[in-house]
Amino acid sequence: xxxxxxxxxxxxxxxxxxxxxxxxxxxxxxxxxxxxxxxxxxxxxxxxxxxxxxxxxxxxxxxxxxxxxxxxxxxxxxxxxxxxxxxxxxxxxxxxxxxxxxxxxxxxxxxxxxxxxxxxxxxxxxxxxxxxxxxxxxxxxxxxxxxxxxxxxxxxxxxxxxxxxxxxxxxxxxxxxxxxxxxxxxxxxxxxxxxxxxxxxxxxxxxxxxxxxxxxxxxxxxxxxxxxx
Amino acid sequence: xxxxxxxxxxxxxxxxxxxxxxxxxxxxxxxxxxxxxxxxxxxxxxxxxxxxxxxxxxxxxxxxxxxxxxxxxxxxxxxxxxxxxxxxxxxxxxxxxxxxxxxxxxxxxxxxxxxxxxxxxxxxxxxxxxxxxxxxxxxxxxxxxxxxxxxxxxxxxxxxxxxxxxxxxxxxxxxxxxxxxxxxxxxxxxxxxxxxxxxxxxxxxxxxxxxxxxxxxxxxxxxxxxxxxxxxxxxxxxxxxxxxxxxxxxxxxxxxxxxxxxxxxxxxxxxxxxxxxxxxxxxxxxx
Numbered sequence: 001x002x003x004x005x006x007x008x009x010x011x012x013x014x015x016x017x018x019x020x021x022x023x024x025x026x027x028x029x030x031x032x033x034x035x036x037x038x039x040x041x042x043x044x045x046x047x048x049x050x051x052x053x054x055x056x057x058x059x060x061x062x063x064x065x066x067x068x069x070x071x072x073x074x075x076x077x078x079x080x081x082x083x084x085x086x087x088x089x090x091x092x093x094x095x096x097x098x099x100x101x102x103x104x105x106x107x108x109x110x111x112x113x114x115x116x117x118x119x120x121x122x123x124x125x126x127x128x129x130x131x132x133x134x135x136x137x138x139x140x141x142x143x144x145x146x147x148x149x150x151x152x153x154x155x156x157x158x159x160x161x162x163x164x165x166x167x168x169x170x171x172x173x174x175x176x177x178x179x180x181x182x183x184x185x186x187x188x189x190x191x192x193x194x195x196x197x198x199x200x201x202x203x204x205x206x207x208x209x210x211x212x213x214x215x216x217x218x219x220x221x222x223x224x225x226x227x228x229x
Numbered sequence: 230x231x232x233x234x235x236x237x238x239x240x241x242x243x244x245x246x247x248x249x250x251x252x253x254x255x256x257x258x259x260x261x262x263x264x265x266x267x268x269x270x271x272x273x274x275x276x277x278x279x280x281x282x283x284x285x286x287x288x289x290x291x292x293x294x295x296x297x298x299x300x301x302x303x304x305x306x307x308x309x310x311x312x313x314x315x316x317x318x319x320x321x322x323x324x325x326x327x328x329x330x331x332x333x334x335x336x337x338x339x340x341x342x343x344x345x346x347x348x349x350x351x352x353x354x355x356x357x358x359x360x361x362x363x364x365x366x367x368x369x370x371x372x373x374x375x376x377x378x379x380x381x382x383x384x385x386x387x388x389x390x391x392x393x394x395x396x397x398x399x400x401x402x403x404x405x406x407x408x409x410x411x412x413x414x415x416x417x418x419x420x421x422x423x424x425x426x427x428x429x430x431x432x433x434x435x436x437x438x439x440x441x442x443x444x445x446x447x448x449x450x451x452x453x454x455x456x457x458x459x460x461x462x463x464x465x466x467x468x469x470x471x472x473x474x475x476x477x478x479x480x481x482x483x484x485x486x487x488x489x490x491x492x493x494x495x496x497x498x499x500x501x502x503x504x505x506x507x508x509x510x511x512x513x514x515x516x
């Protein structure tokens with residue numbers, strides 16, 4: 001445990017990267033997931049099946065392989081982020097960070113899509129029918145009536161998906177980002193003989209704090225947003 | 230198509246418009262696919278010698294036996310362990326005794342909130358990173374702890390989903406607590422839970438790929454060996470990913486079939502990752 005406190009700044013910075021990965025890919029995955037679900041339930045058959053295939057394939061692929069694909073096949077496909085170099089304080093966000101965000105976003109958005117689709121199924125039939133009856137086209141039905149209701153109904157599963165994302169950011173460690181799990185591995189490498197339980201406890205605590213704060217916030221949001229029944 | 234509640238049956242103009250969208254969408258999808266294939270073609274991904282290894286019997290055997298079989302072994306061992314652990318913790322969480330309920334709750338919450346990869350790395354170091362088989366067991370133990378905690382929550386939700394009258398009727402005919410649980414509640418709960426358990430198998434199977442970080446055997450190690458030998462990173466990745474997807478799709482089909490067979494059209498069991506106070510204040514465990 002002493003090893004962690006000796007370099008407490010490194011510990012905090014590692015969790016900073018974890019949080020940054022989570023926040024950026026969390027927002028992006030919600031956006032992409034919403035687009036995907038609109039395609040999946042929409043009237044255009046081609047988009048419906050394209051989104052369906054995408055969701056099925058990516059959902060069933062291990063996240064590590066999604067990461068590996070973009071890290072190694074990315075340059076071949078001109079998916080490159082060499083131009084991307086942002087430094088905020090002590091944090092350097094480089095092309096590795098972009099690949100991680102891209103992989104996490106594409107992977108998580110499929111789960112967001114499925115959660116929202118379940119949410120749409122939970123919207124009472126009368127709502128969509130009433131929206132159509134007043135003449136709204138598909139875009140209007142979705143934007144103004146169904147999706148707002150679906151988001152509220154799907155809030156608990158969406159929160160679960162985002163919590164899974166918090167934990168999945170650890171996979172970025174495999175691909176060279178100095179976030180919490182990578183930091184723990186290198187500390188265990190150096191001090192593992194004597195302090196491994198302390199080191200593990202510190203890092204587990206960090207993740208637990210992030211997860212618990214997030215689930216508390218989403219629980220509050222859920223109570224405030226609950227659809228009157 | 231016109232039976233969706235989200236949009237009206239299209240009229241002639243809308244049909245034309247949708248055809249246009251469809252054509253544009255198809256063009257976009259095909260364009261992206263063509264671009265990807267073209268780039269891979271230029272990079273030599275589709276040359277025969279990069280794929281030859283996957284039709285060479287010796288290497289196919291290596292992929293299937295050293296790779297797939299090891300991965301399935303890790304996933305299988307983890308699932309069996311997780312079912313046992315999940316049953317213990319789940320029943321513990323439902324217990325009437327605080328001394329049993331709270332530790333179970335704590336253990337479940339802890340392992341659900343910690344990333345599997347973190348657990349894996351830690352277990353690996355505890356078992357000794359240079360010891361034979363330690364990475365295999367690190368993967369199995371980490372997946373057992375995580376999935377066991379999730380299954381404990383599934384079990385609790387399943388038992389609570391059994392209609393209240395069943396429990397009351399069992400008590401009314403004079404059964405004891407253990408009998409009520411073993412003879413009445415659990416058999417019905419397991420039926421409701423089976424699809425959720427299979428979905429958890431999929432999660433466990435996908436997470437075995439994380440074993441890469443602790444140098445575990447299985448598909449990801451084979452992946453590394455093959456592309457280092459034949460310099461065919463992308464083809465190997467595609468083959469390995471397909472194997473994972475294939476097994477997962479089989480499991481998904483099994484889960485859907487079981488859902489229809491055992492649960493019928495009722496809603497599948499939902500297990501939330503968020504802890505919340507029990508809505509109706511019944512004895513469903515603390516917090």
